[in-house]
Amino acid sequence: MNILAIGCHPDDLEILCAGTLARCRKRGDRVFMASVMNGRDGSRTIPPEQLEKVRERELRASAAVIGARVLWPNLAGAHLDEVPGARMAVVELVRAARADVVITHAPECYHPNHRAVSRYVHDAVFTASLPRVRTASPAVEPPPALYWMDTIAGVDFQPTEYVDITATIGIKRRMLLKHRSQFAWLKSHVNMSVVDLMLTQSRFRGFQASVRYAEGFRPALNYPLARTKRLLP
Numbered sequence: 001m002n003i004l005a006i007g008c009h010p011d012d013l014e015i016l017c018a019g020t021l022a023r024c025r026k027r028g029d030r031v032f033m034a035s036v037m038n039g040r041d042g043s044r045t046i047p048p049e050q051l052e053k054v055r056e057r058e059l060r061a062s063a064a065v066i067g068a069r070v071l072w073p074n075l076a077g078a079h080l081d082e083v084p085g086a087r088m089a090v091v092e093l094v095r096a097a098r099a100d101v102v103i104t105h106a107p108e109c110y111h112p113n114h115r116a117v118s119r120y121v122h123d124a125v126f127t128a129s130l131p132r133v134r135t136a137s138p139a140v141e142p143p144p145a146l147y148w149m150d151t152i153a154g155v156d157f158q159p160t161e162y163v164d165i166t167a168t169i170g171i172k173r174r175m176l177l178k179h180r181s182q183f184a185w186l187k188s189h190v191n192m193s194v195v196d197l198m199l200t201q202s203r204f205r206g207f208q209a210s211v212r213y214a215e216g217f218r219p220a221l222n223y224p225l226a227r228t229k230r231l232l233p
Contacts, residue, residue, distance in 0.1 A: 001024075001029050001030070001100040001101055001231070002029070002030045002032065002097050002098050002099050002100045002101070003021065003024045003029045003030065003031045003032065003099070003100070003101050003103070004032045004034065004071075004093065004094060004097040004099035004101070004102045004103070004144070005017055005021055005031070005032070005033050005034065005102075005103045005104070005149075006034045006036060006090070006093060006102065006103070006104040006105075006117065006121050007033075007034070007035050007036070007104070007105070007117070008035070008036050008037055008080070008105060008111065008113045008114045008116075008117045009035060009037055009039045009042065009055075009113075010035040010038070010039050010055045010056070010058055010059040010062075010179060011039075011058075011059075011062075011176065011179040011182055011194070012035070012105070012114070013033055013035075014062055014172065014175045014176040014178075014179065014198070015152065015176065015194065015197065015198050015201075016149045016150050016151075016152070016215065017103055017149045017150075017215055017217075018062075018066075018168075018171070018172040018175045018176065019163065019165025019168040019169055019171070019172040019202065019213065019215050020103070020163045020165060020168075020215050020217075020232060020233060021033070021066060021068060022065075022066045022165070022168035022171040022172065022175075023163060023165065023167075023168055023233040024233060025066045025067055025068065026168070027233060030069070031063075031066060031067075031068040031069070032068060032069050032070075032071055032093075032096075032097040032099070033059065033062070033063045033068045033069070033070055033071070034070070034071035034072070034073070034093045034097075035055075035059055035070075035072065036073060036075055036080065036086070036089070036090060036093075036117050036120075037075050037076060037077075037080065037113060038052040038055060038056065038072075038074050038075065038076050039051070039052065039055040040052035040055070040076050041076070041078070042055070042181070042182060042185055043181060043185050044185065044188065045184075046181065048076075051181065052074070052076065054181050055179075055181060056070075056072055056074075058178050058179045058180070058181060059072070059178075059179075061178040062175040062176070062178040062179065063175075065171060065174050065175045065178070066171065066175070069097075071093050071096055071097065073089040073090075073092070073093065075089060079112065079113065079116075080112075080113045080116040080117065080120075081116050086116075086120065087120050087123070087124070088135060090117070090120040090121055090124040091124045091127050091128050091133065091135055092135040092136055092137060093124070094121075094124050094125060094128035094140060094144065095128050095135055095136075095137035095138065095139065095140055096136070096137045098140055099125075099128075099140065099144040100144050100145070100231075101144055101145050101146075101147065101231050101232075102121060102125055102144045102145070102146050102147070103147045103148075103149050103217070104117060104118060104121040104122075104146070104147075104148065104149065105117050105118040105121075105148070105149065105151075106118060106148035106149065106150065106151050106157050106218065107119070107122075107148070108151055108155070108156040108157055109151045109152060109157075110151065110152055110155060111152070114152075118148070121146070122146065122220060125143050125144050125146050126143050128140050128143065128144075129141050129142065129143040145219070145231055146219070146220040147161075147217045147218065147219050147220065147231075147232065148217065148218045148219075148220060149215070149216075149217055150201065150205070150215060150216045150217070152197075153197065153201060154201055154204065154205070154216070157216065157218070158216075158218070159205065159208075159216025159217055159218055160217070160218045160219070161216070161217045161218065161219070161230070161232055162205060162208065162209035162211075162214045162215070162216055162217075163214060163215050163217065163232050163233050164206075164209065164211040164213070164214055164233075165202060165206075165213045165214055165215055166206070166211050166212040166213045166214075169199075169202060169212075169213040172198070172202070173195065173198070173199070176194065176195060176198055177195070179194075182194060202214065202215065217232060
């Protein structure tokens with residue numbers, strides 16, 4: 001299958017679903033990693049024009065660990081809802097990947113732009129199937145299945161499906177370590193080690209699923225074409 005993971009910022013996927021993406025690659029799926037926003041404002045010391053290039057390089061280095069393809073719409077702004085063309089850019093992501101399965105932020109996530117991405121992707125999986133809605137790539141049919149990934153620190157999110165990532169937790173860590181531009185920023189901004197956060201979250205989801213490490217997901221059941229077949233590893 002074609003698996004498309006859409007995060008808001010370049011390190012979101014590595015924190016929340018990279019272990020699953022690694023398992024998808026191991027079973028033979030084609031994996032696409034997209035960051036809707038370029039993250040150019042995520043530093044106190046690196047100028048935005050420079051940081052957006054750094055963050056793109058970091059995402060591409062992370063994706064290369066598992067042989068995933070990067071989709072980079074290069075959007076920026078304090079509020080995604082105010083960025084012109086953002087909704088159609090997300091539709092194009094779904095089409096460019098020819099996605100069978102899409103993974104993205106949950107509606108409950110703490111960050112307003114994460115929540116905006118969640119809404120845009122939810123709408124895009126259907127809009128991407130409409131041939132009279134034009135973007136650079138042709139429509140996909142049928143619409144892909146949609147999964148919400150965990151929230152940051154698991155706050156207000158109850159998974160209904162778990163993926164055992166015990167065998168890929170080392171790969172997930174390697175992917176996250178590619179985003180070094182964010183380590184000092186997140187430590188100073190929210191007093192958090194992002195690697196510790198990822199490992200702790202993966203461990204407590206693993207505890208819930210009776211394995212060492214896991215990632216949690218929930219299918220978008222309000223989507224009218226909800227699947228009854230398990231599609232995640």
